[in-house]
Amino acid sequence: MIQTDILIIGAGPTGLFAVFEAGLLKLKCHLIDALPQAGGQCSEIYPKKPIYDIPAFPEILAGDLTKNLLEQCKQFEPGFTLGERAETLEKQEDGSFIVTTNKGTQHQAPVVAIAGGLGSFEPRKPLIPNIASFEDKGVAYFIKDPEVYRDQRVVIAGGGDSALDWSIFLSDVAKKVTLIHRRNEFRGALDSVEKVQELKNKGKIDLITPAEVINVVGHDKVEAVVITQSQHIEKEFELECDHFIPLFGLSPKLGPIANWGLDIEKNAIKVNNALDYQTNIPGVFAIGDVNTYPGKLKLILCGFHEATLMCQSAYQIINPGKRYVLKYTTVSGVDGFDGTRKEAPKAVVKAIN
Amino acid sequence: MEQDINIKIIDREGQAHEVLAPTDMAMNLMEVVRSYELAPEGTIGICGGMAMCASCQCYVLSNHELPAMQDEEEAMLSEAFFVKDNSRLGCQIHITAALEGLEVELAPAE
Numbered sequence: 030m031i032q033t034d035i036l037i038i039g040a041g042p043t044g045l046f047a048v049f050e051a052g053l054l055k056l057k058c059h060l061i062d063a064l065p066q067a068g069g070q071c072s073e074i075y076p077k078k079p080i081y082d083i084p085a086f087p088e089i090l091a092g093d094l095t096k097n098l099l100e101q102c103k104q105f106e107p108g109f110t111l112g113e114r115a116e117t118l119e120k121q122e123d124g125s126f127i128v129t130t131n132k133g134t135q136h137q138a139p140v141v142a143i144a145g146g147l148g149s150f151e152p153r154k155p156l157i158p159n160i161a162s163f164e165d166k167g168v169a170y171f172i173k174d175p176e177v178y179r180d181q182r183v184v185i186a187g188g189g190d191s192a193l194d195w196s197i198f199l200s201d202v203a204k205k206v207t208l209i210h211r212r213n214e215f216r217g218a219l220d221s222v223e224k225v226q227e228l229k230n231k232g233k234i235d236l237i238t239p240a241e242v243i244n245v246v247g248h249d250k251v252e253a254v255v256i257t258q259s260q261h262i263e264k265e266f267e268l269e270c271d272h273f274i275p276l277f278g279l280s281p282k283l284g285p286i287a288n289w290g291l292d293i294e295k296n297a298i299k300v301n302n303a304l305d306y307q308t309n310i311p312g313v314f315a316i317g318d319v320n321t322y323p324g325k326l327k328l329i330l331c332g333f334h335e336a337t338l339m340c341q342s343a344y345q346i347i348n349p350g351k352r353y354v355l356k357y358t359t360v361s362g363v364d365g366f367d368g369t370r371k372e373a374p375k376a377v378v379k380a381i382n
Numbered sequence: 383m384e385q386d387i388n389i390k391i392i393d394r395e396g397q398a399h400e401v402l403a404p405t406d407m408a409m410n411l412m413e414v415v416r417s418y419e420l421a422p423e424g425t426i427g428i429c430g431g432m433a434m435c436a437s438c439q440c441y442v443l444s445n446h447e448l449p450a451m452q453d454e455e456e457a458m459l460s461e462a463f464f465v466k467d468n469s470r471l472g473c474q475i476h477i478t479a480a481l482e483g484l485e486v487e488l489a490p491a492e
Contacts, residue, residue, distance in 0.1 A: 070429075074432075075429070078432065147424055153463075155463070187461065188457065210460075212460040214453075216453070216454070216457035216458075280428065280435060280437070280492060283424065295424065296422055296425070297424065321423075
């Protein structure tokens with residue numbers, strides 16, 4: 030069981046900044062995120078895009094913002110459970126909470142802060158009627174272990190970076206890789222597109238475009254996919270394969286959080302914005318894009334503010350009655366849990382003769 | 383207001399809404415839909431308007447001449463679901479006086 034002071038669900042900018050603010054109050058944090066890396070939307074959807082409304086940054090790339098936030102909070106040694114989705118929240122008799130992920134990892138904390146953005150990112154599944162019955166039987170939406178595909182016949186569908194990159198990678202592992210896309214154009218990074226072209230010319234990747242997989246065929250496991258291709262004349266045919274991997278990107282879903290007994294309005298969690306962004310469950314807070322209140326704005330800078338106020342209230346819950354006054358980092362410096370200390374240089378006192 | 387234009391938007395339940403949209407606030411069609419709350423928050427404009435999701439996909443029903451599709455929009459629509467010949471991403475359609483009387487229908491949520 031992972032124990033911490035504030036358990037943060039969502040490792041986007043709001044969750045990462047909460048780690049820093051909590052650290053100033055000597056509170057430890059652990060973060061859970063469904064994505065395999067920190068940063069939330071900033072690293073998943075638009076890492077290379079600029080943001081212009083972060084105070085004091087006239088322009089910063091979303092990926093760099095994530096990098097900076099990780100750097101800023103690193104001396105407070107946050108723990109991470111990445112690639113797992115928070116599934117259940119259970120209140121304990123001592124007032125603490127246990128949050129369990131879809132992979133069974135358990136976390137215990139007296140305070141839970143949901144910084145879940147628009148929800149956890151789930152794969153976009155193609156609208157193929159029988160596809161669900163083949164999941165884990167040859168159909169996968171993520172590639173966890175490439176070795177599974179060694180000497181197998183693999184069909185990948187999609188036109189973005191992940192479809193291109195995995196086609197390239199698996200062309201060295203699988204017996205046969207077929208890439209299917211609705212258009213002749215791909216929107217991945219230029220060098221990936223060129224690499225696929227090169228592998229196609231060498232006969233290492235079969236490319237079928239413009240085409241679409243419309244059905245999966247097999248008994249208990251994938252044996253073939255049905256493809257419709259509309260080059261020159263429309264035709265439909267079966268392609269034998271062992272695996273079908275549709276890679277159509279991810280889209281956020283509020284997911285299991287919706288069943289935790291929280292007040293939900295407009296796909297967001299209602300909080301007390303007059304005080305501390307607490308939800309209807311005492312000890313559970315919601316900060317950043319995941320919450321709603323009158324006048325709510327889904328801005329990163331608002332998430333930072335909400336995270337800061339949440340930490341003050343969390344301190345009161347964890348240290349009831351204990352005195353505390355707000356300190357300025359310029360005055361008192363920053364003492365990391367790793368033993369490091371940052372502080373303003375001392376003024377020089379020296380006589381002028 | 384004279385800068386406003388009339389747009390007819392059919393929501394995902396099939397209900398038609400006649401709305402006024404300002405032409406002087408640099409708004410796009412996705413933002414107009416959100417400002418009138420014609421689709422639930424969190425189901426439209428997820429990427430914020432970067433043509434990086436298809437949550438604002440709509441079908442253009444009237445014969446207006448729309449700005450040509452940029453590469454990003456075309457690429458996104460090629461991976462979206464429920465796409466038809468008249469599909470566009472609402473976030474890429476900027477509200478201008480030329481769109482007076484535009485009629486669109488929101489595509490189903492994914």
